[in-house]
Amino acid sequence: MNPSRLLAPGLAGLALLLGTSAVLAESLKVGYLPVTGHAKFFVAQEQGFFKEEGLNVELIEFANSADGLNAVVANKLDVGAFGTTAPLVHYAKGADLRIIGGIMGEDAAIVVKAENADKIRSVADLRGKKVATVRLATGDAVLRGALKDAQVNWKTDLEIFELKNPPAVLEAVKSGQVDAGVVWGPHDIRAEQQGLKVVIRSSELQPGHPCCRLVVRSEKLQDKKVLRHFLRAILKAEKFAAENRKETIDAIQKYVKLDRELLEQAYYSPHLEQRSDPNIEGTRQFWDVLVSSEFVANTRPVDPIFEVKLYNSALKSLAKEQPKESFWQERIDEAKRRDVL
Template identity: 75%
Template sequence: MRTKPLIRAGLAALALAFASGAALAESLKVGYLPVTGHAKFFVAKEQGFFKQEGLDVELVEFVNSADGLNAVVANKLDIGAFGTTAPLVHYSRGADLKIIGGIMGEDAAIIVKPENADKIRSVADLKGKKIATIRLATGDAVLRAALKDQKIDWKKDVEIFELKSPPAVLEAVKSGQVDAGVTWGPHDIRAERQGLKVVIRTGELQPGHPCCRLVVKSERLKEGDTWDRFLRAILKAEKFAAQNRKETIDAIQKYVKLDRDILEQGYYSPHLEQGTDPNVKGTQKFWTTMVSSEFIEGSRPLQPAFALDPYHRALQGLAKEQPNDPFWKQKLKAEQERNVL
C-alpha cells in the first residue's frame, strides 16, 4: 500500500531536481549574423552543447557587424561574433573589450557584373571605381589595405559606399549603381547564381585572415568559468560540424533562410576557415594592415585586447577527456602556433 506514495515522492523529487537544474542554467544573450560561417552557434544550440555546459543561450540576430558590436558595447549582449574590423575599430577608440575566441576566418569576396569581369581582375583595376561594402565588415578592411598596397588612396582614388547588408551589396552591383561589391559567404554563392562573378577573394589578398572574433566586455571576464564553458560548447560544435554534415546543415537552416545546397556549399567551402581559437597572430596582422591603411589610428597597444585563458582551459579540458582524439591534438597544435604575439 505504501508503494504508490513512494513512487509519487520519487517522481516529485526527480521533477524538483530537473527544475533546479534548469533554474541553475546561466542565461546568455549571444549575437550572431545569419551566415554559414556562424554555424557553430547554431549547432551548439540545436545539438544541446550549450545545455551540456549549463548555459541557457538566446541567439540574437544582427544584419551587420557594426550594429552587433554596438550592442555588445552597450551591454545589450553578453557576447557576440562580429567581424574583425568592428571590434578592432571599437577597441582602437578606447572600448574596454576582450577577444576570447573566434568563429570563422576569410570567406569574403569581391563581386562584379559579368561584363566587368575581364576589366576588374585585380585590386589595381579598382582605381577610379565605385565599390559597395558592408559597414565595418572584415572584407572591407582587407580591401582597403590591399588598395593601399597598390598605392591607391581609398579616400580619394575610389568611391566606397558602406551599405547595411549583403543583399544590399548584391543589388547595388546588379543594378549598376557600383562597379564592384564586397560581400561575405554564402552571399558570394548567391551572387554567382544570380549571374554575378567573383573576381577576387579576401583570402587571396590576406591569406588566413581572421573574421568574426568572439568579443566580451572586460568586466564580464570576472564571472567565474562562464566563458570556459561557452568555448567548450563552441569547440564541441566545431568538432560535430566537421563530422556530421547533414545535422549541421539542418541546424544552419533554422537560422539562415537560404536554399539548403547554398548553405552546404557555403559552410563546407575551402574559402571558409573554421577555427575557434582567438588567432592572435592573424588578428595582430589584421590590426597592422588596418593601421597602415589608415583605417584606424592604432596608437593603443593590441595585446591587452586578448584574454586567452578561457580558450586554453576549455581546449585543455576537452583534450584530457579524449586524449587520443586526433581532432583535439590538431587543435592543441594550432593553439601553440596561432595564439602568441
C-alpha cells in the first residue's frame, strides 16, 4: 500500500485541529528598510496579523530603496516598500509596477553641522554646496523639486552625492566631506544626538508628500485574494500601533537595533505619517515634482500605476467586521478624498 495513503487521513485530521490557515498559508517575500517608518511590517509580523490572514511572510531587509526596488522589478520580492521616487523612476522607464498601498509619508530631513545651521536656512542656501543623499530616496527627490522651485539648478549649481544609506550620509556631514545631508527617521534624531542640526524638513518643502509605497509587479495582481489579506494585516498593524506604544516599540526594536527611547521618539514623531492607503492624490503631486525637476522624463501617464480596489476592499471588510470601530470609518472617509482615480 502507498504510505502516503496511510498518512493522508492523519494529515486531514491535523488540518481540522490546527485550522486551515496553518495548512493553506500563502508565502510572501516582503522587502523593507530598517527604519521606524516601516514599523507596520514589524508589528504585523510580531503581533501575528500576517498569520491571522493566512500568510507566511518573510521580511527581507534592504539598505536603500534603489536596491529594494531592483529586487521587486527582478521578481525576487512579492511586495516592497521602497520610497516614492524609486518605483516612479522605474515606472517612468517602462517597468510594469503597481502601487497597492502605502507604509509611511513625509519624515525626511536636511541636516548640517551645528556651526553651519545659521548659514543654511533654505534650499536656496545650498547653492554652491556639497549635499549627500541616498540614491532614489524620497527626500532626495523632494529636495531636487524644491531646488527647482527656488530657481537653483540641481545639476549645475551644487554637487549632489548619492550614498548607500543614511548612516553614510551622517558620516559624510560630520567629517566635512559634504555641507549638508538628506536622511529620514530615526536618523534625523540620531543626527541631533551626534551634534548635527536639522535645518529643513521635507514636510516643509512638499507638505503631505507620500513615502514608501507598497509596490508589486502587475502580474502579482493575479493573486488578488493574497494581496487583499496582506493589506488587511497592514491595516490591522496601523490600528494596533496607534493604540499600543509599548508593544509597537518592542516590535520595531527587533528589526531596528537602536535605543528604545530614540525609536519611540522617531515613530511617534509629528513629522511621520502612518497611513496605509495608496495616497493617489499625494503621489500624483510627487510625480509632477519629479517631472518638473527633470528627475524623470514624462513619457507615460501616472494613473495606471495605481491599484486601489484591493485597498478599498481590505479596508471595507475590516469595517464590516467591526462596524462600531471609528478607526475604520475615518480611513474610509480619508480614502474618498485621497484615493480617487
